Amino acid sequence: MNRLKPIYTEKTECQDCYKCVRACPVKAIRVVSGSAEVIPEACILCGHCTEVCPVGAKKTRDDLYLAKELLQNKPRVYASIAPSYVTEFGGLISGKLIAALKQLGFAGVSETALGAQVVSAACAQLLSRNANKVMISSACPSVVHLIEQYYPHLTGFITPLMSPLRAHxxxxxKEYGEDIGIVFFGPCIAKKTETGDDFDVALTFADLRRWFTIEGVDWSNINSRETFVPTSAEEGGLYPIDGGMCDGIKACQPATDIHYMFFSGIDEIMEAFRDIDKTPYSKPIFIEALACPGGCINGPAVSSPGATAKKRxxxxxxTPPASSIHDAVxxxxxxxxxxxxxxxxxxxNAEIGAALLRISKKRREDELNCGGCGYDTCRDFAAALLEEKAEPAMCVSYLRKLTQNKAAALIKAMPSGVVIVDENLKIIESNARFIEIIGGDASIVSEADPDLEGAYLERLISFHELFATALKDGSEVLIRDIHHMGKILRITIFSIQPHQVVGGILQDITEPVIQREQIIQKAAEVMKKNLTTVQQIAFLLGENAADSEVLLNSIIQSFSGKE
Structure with missing residues (x-):
């Protein structure tokens, strides 16, 4: 069966914001045709992308149906619930939660923290006989993935023990028989990769809330006297907060000749792992590492992220203290x-340089390192281009230049005179046909600047007041026929940014009919040739580019005799 990966992208919902690319600590995201998708073999399943996606395009695989099938197919199925349930269902006493789960069909409900206590005792034994060695906890599957994939040289430092869930x-x-079914509920997406021989299905707290809603659980009529099986957990309940596992091991191994360290959050963990294998140690080192900042209480599938101090x-x-020191497993x-x-x-360097050229970055000063693409530097982005994890359109500065160049090319190709001015009637851009039509001083000024950029319109034409009126009124379109140097010009002035920028199209309607027909034909050719360009510019620039297409249509209509 070709199942979805634990985290996947709903492509129709992806908005090309690249927020997930920026957020992913290992850059396990590639962009294909504008859609950001997870690279399964590179993903460590920290779930951060599912948290930051503004439109919810990053999805967690729905395995609820598997749990329902398990309940139908096995006579006894037990629920293993992560210790962070105390913050996820903080307003609910445990007895009601257990009773509600039994209403769903579970034979019993047990705390995953019991498995944590077994792991703590086993870790204590390992530490007592492994002097001068670094040991990294295996409790967090995302951290295990991180080490196996990105720090393979540290794989030997992982404690050779099951995770608390698998131990549970x-x-x-062992308690109820090998034929039972087991469903886990917790705040973690990465637990979905641990299913197999030990347990059957891993669901999130979000799944559990949804299941309660589907089944119409009536909390007011729930029995609150139900208890966990086979017994309630003690210090294992500290595992979902950073430092909790260290405290659990200390409860089993009160020796003081061990250095305990704990780190949470992938960025902090990656920094902690740097050169850890190159340092000599005089005592055993135990490192507790949790992928989520603050611990599992802030996992990707909790209903209320944050408020870490309150949750802690x-x-x-x-969490009750250990009733006795665990000295055997x-x-x-x-x-x-x-x-x-x-x-x-x-x-x-040559390959990186070639990739940078694809996004018009020829010099070091062109490398803005703005991070808009989701990568920290332009060179990191260039490497992603080479690895086919990124597309040139992700570069904001390149896209802007490309858009400007296309717009400029379109204006220059137009058979009518075009001029764009700001609120001070200073020319932003114009084409050669505009200079040709108005003649006079414009021809002289254009020798210094062919686009007349920065020149004042009022010094070049007598009808500049039409532009001033359009700027003042914010008129969308203003059309006038005026006399200028023995010609009759049709002026179409349109708003680009109301009261700030307007554009003008000048057409000489006194030219011979034959020449006018040639202009019509050329304009139609330009329209056809540049239709794709116009559509792309319209997509990138919105109204401003769309006006360019309207502008071309206006030329054709005017010269077709619709005067």
């Missing part, structure tokens, strides 16, 4: 981790 599933099967306090106050929870290196090709 092993515990439940809730976890600390709701009766479960077999060993696990191996292997490098799955992401091969990143090294690009030569």
């Amino acid at each position: 599933a092993t515990m439940l099967k 306090y809730k976890v600390l106050t709701d 009766t479960l077999s929870i060993g696990s191996d981790y292997a490098a799955r290196t992401i091969i990143k090709k090294a690009h030569s």
